[in-house]
Amino acid sequence: MPDARKTLWGHPKGLYILFFTELWERFSYYGMRAILVLYLTAATTGDNPGLGWENASALELYGWYTMLVYLMGVPGGWIADRWLGQKKTVMIGGLLLCAGHCILALEALWAFYLGLALIVSGVGALKPNISIMVGGLYPGRDVRRDSGFTLFYIGINIGAFLAPLLVGYLGEVVSWHYGFGLAGLGMILGQLIYIWGQRYLTGVGDSPAERVRHTEEDNKPLTREEKDRMILLFLSFLIVIVFWGAYEQAGGLMNIYAKEKIDRMVGGFEIPASYFQSLPALYVILFGGPVALMWVRIRNKNPEVASLFKMAVGTIIMGAGFLLMAGASGEADSASHGKAAIWWILGAYLLHVIGELCTSPVALSFISKLAPHKYSSFMMGAYFATTGLGNKLAGEVGEAAQKFGETAIFNGIFSFCTMFGILLLLFLKKLNKLAHDAEAVQLPGQG
Numbered sequence: 001m002p003d004a005r006k007t008l009w010g011h012p013k014g015l016y017i018l019f020f021t022e023l024w025e026r027f028s029y030y031g032m033r034a035i036l037v038l039y040l041t042a043a044t045t046g047d048n049p050g051l052g053w054e055n056a057s058a059l060e061l062y063g064w065y066t067m068l069v070y071l072m073g074v075p076g077g078w079i080a081d082r083w084l085g086q087k088k089t090v091m092i093g094g095l096l097l098c099a100g101h102c103i104l105a106l107e108a109l110w111a112f113y114l115g116l117a118l119i120v121s122g123v124g125a126l127k128p129n130i131s132i133m134v135g136g137l138y139p140g141r142d143v144r145r146d147s148g149f150t151l152f153y154i155g156i157n158i159g160a161f162l163a164p165l166l167v168g169y170l171g172e173v174v175s176w177h178y179g180f181g182l183a184g185l186g187m188i189l190g191q192l193i194y195i196w197g198q199r200y201l202t203g204v205g206d207s208p209a210e211r212v213r214h215t216e217e218d219n220k221p222l223t224r225e226e227k228d229r230m231i232l233l234f235l236s237f238l239i240v241i242v243f244w245g246a247y248e249q250a251g252g253l254m255n256i257y258a259k260e261k262i263d264r265m266v267g268g269f270e271i272p273a274s275y276f277q278s279l280p281a282l283y284v285i286l287f288g289g290p291v292a293l294m295w296v297r298i299r300n301k302n303p304e305v306a307s308l309f310k311m312a313v314g315t316i317i318m319g320a321g322f323l324l325m326a327g328a329s330g331e332a333d334s335a336s337h338g339k340a341a342i343w344w345i346l347g348a349y350l351l352h353v354i355g356e357l358c359t360s361p362v363a364l365s366f367i368s369k370l371a372p373h374k375y376s377s378f379m380m381g382a383y384f385a386t387t388g389l390g391n392k393l394a395g396e397v398g399e400a401a402q403k404f405g406e407t408a409i410f411n412g413i414f415s416f417c418t419m420f421g422i423l424l425l426l427f428l429k430k431l432n433k434l435a436h437d438a439e440a441v442q443l444p445g446q447g
Ligand code: GLN
Pocket: 026, 070, 156, 360, 384, 387, 388
């Protein structure tokens, strides 16, 4: 059997190559992100000098940066669909990322901007394309596709969990540039794994020129069904904006809230607010499997339960997390010391992550099933670009809390997500018609 078809624990071996590549890519991304604002705002003097920026300017650069990395997924996907194929584009993206992160380890302003530019292009080339490659490991309607994406998503979050702890510690305590360098080392490791693992990826993510029967496949105009599916995908991006616009309060408003208004003393030790940033990733690692299993059970009994249903339910569950935040806010306002119990935020993040697990890996799988082959990476890039817009929106909503108060914002997000989710459930049948059975599954080995 060719290497590319061999399986390990029920999944193609290529999945584990993509799993570890993306784990390290995310380690470098989230590691660098964890210290970016701190480095920008640190004083220019002292043992570990930063750039001495104002908070507002640092947050502004952060907002643009986190949006741009995902927006670049559109050209990244386009290049793969048109010319290079996903496999080569991921390779190039990885090289750009190794260069970008390592350049940040240098102490010079030109190196800082060049590093950021390389990272933005590198993530754009790598992120959508590696996600499409995961789908490419499961041809047709293979039932293992969803669980493959769940595993992949767990890998992402192992990287996201470790990064703020390791890169954050090294950067903050020893030297910002060592921190950036460690992020770079992580990415180099991911790139080496990807290069070594090519043998398990034959036939996956090939360029149009390499694909068998490419001319027929790439020159045919889209059929009516394929067009409907594209429309459905674009409609589903509305969920993506709402979801990430709410969820991404994590790094901003909820981060500041944890610092100022949550009682973080546990057994005489005060938990640093930044530790809460690793919590969602930890929850994904713990609950990724159980949530995926729960959906398999539900789907076995109700075959009509498909991705959009899960995404609507996920948005409602995530929104419910904000009800807990509103509860925290009420408690903090009435408490004499002005702080709320830690349980509120632990519970809020838990609901956020259960919602995320119903929405985010499901969306990746959904796109890989519905997008016509020749636009697959472009659509995945458009998906990430939409999450980037969601990130930016989250920043704006968070800022509004300064004006309207946290309680109003938390209650507002909760109500909006709930209504939006319910509305989606009401239109579900109509929307699902546009999928034209693209989600019907087939067991491994069947026809
Ligand atoms: N946290 C996930 C990741 O890093 C999802 C991010 C997103 O979709 N914007 O892959």
